Amino acid sequence: MTNLGDLEVFVRVIAAGSMSTAARDLGLSPAVVSKRIKRLEDKLGTRLLQRTTRQISLTEAGQGFHERVLTVLGGLEEAEAFASGRSSEVNGTLKISASTSFGRMHVAPHLKPFMEAHPDLAIHLVLSDEFTDIVGGGFDLAIRIAELNDSSLVARRLAPVRRVLCAAPSYLAAHGTPETLDDLKKHRCLPAHNHESWRLEGPTGPITLRPEGMLITNSSEVIREAVIAGLGIALRSTWDVGAELKTGKLVQVLPRYESSRNVALSAVYPSRQFLPAKVRLFIDYLAELYGPVPYWER
Structure with a gap:
């Protein structure tokens, strides 16, 4: 039987992205980590990792093996918590992925109560x-804002997401207020990414626009600041500009x-028969924090 420590x-090597980093995290030497990976490959009779001087990557066999090992280790963690009656007492590390803006605005400010409770x-x-590749990156969960179609992952809906067309009063005073979608062709639009399509729903059903923008950037936060400054019209989420809409900085x-x-807004995690207590507790915390009518909509 394969040594559980080797698994x-x-x-840890896959999550860290290199043997040297994993060795440092585990308190082992890189030579010991390399030896244990080789022992595992010899035991299985197949190569799990492709190694270069700069990085490592999973082979096809390694990818499938990694997914199944995560399931095994996750099940063991859940079993230990159940058997010891510590389902609400969690330890270790919870690795979370989130978008830059949402993570900064709506995850980081709320970590303190959860971390104090655990x-x-x-x-x-x-x-x-x-x-973010959740499995390949060794994440326990990701917080995503999207239409989710990946059946290999499990998702729990945390909150609805509204995106609205908005502009600063100063921009509308200078350029007028559009009354129809066709009017947008006469205005400065601020797509979050070059050639981004705006998919909208209105009285006649769904419609897709491809606005032409004068500002090109790879940063959604730059677009946020640009629309507040009065540079044009943008399609923004209410979690992002809800405060500005309430105060009148945006209309x-x-x-x-x-x-x-x-x-x-969903919490997405690898499909596992047993969900680790630390993941379940954090998802429950976010679901209660945001809810069907999230605080940025109230």
């Missing part, structure tokens, strides 16, 4: 606007049109 070393649990929060335009109602 844990293997998973003092033996460390949080590893990774913020990025790039698509909703064409209110009959909003983004697709299929987009939601």
Whole structure:
């Protein structure tokens, strides 16, 4: 039977992205980590990792093996918590992925109560606007704002997401307020990414626009600041600009049109028969924090 410690070393190497980093995290030497990975490969009779001087990557066999090992280790963690009656007492590290803006505005400010309730649990929060490979990155869960179609992952809806067209009063005073979607062609629009499509739903059903923007950036936060400064019209989530809409810094335009109602805020995690207590507790915490009518909508 395969040594359980070797499996844990293997998973840590994938999460860390290198043997040297994993060795440092585990308090082992890189040579010992390499030896244990080789022992695991010899035991299985197949190569799990492709190694170069700069990085490692999973082979096809390694990818499938990694997914199944995560299931095994997750089940063991849940079984230990159940058997010891410590289902609400969690420890170790909870690795979370979230988008940069949402993580900064609506995750980080709320970590303190959760961490104080679970003092033996460390949080590893990774913020990025790039698509995150949850399994390959060793994440316990990701907080995503999207239409979710990946059947290999499990998702729990945390809150609805509304995106509205908005602009600063100063911009509307200078350029006028659009009354129809066709009027947007005469205005400065601020798509979050170059060539981004705006998918809206209105009185006649769904419609897709491809606004032409004068500002090109890879940062959604730059677009946020630009629309507040009066540079143009943008399609923004209410979790992002709810405060500005309430105070009047921004005004909703064409209110009959909003983004697709299929987009939601969800907690996404690898499909496992047993969900680790630390993941379940954090998802429950977020679900209660946000809810069907999230605080930025109240």
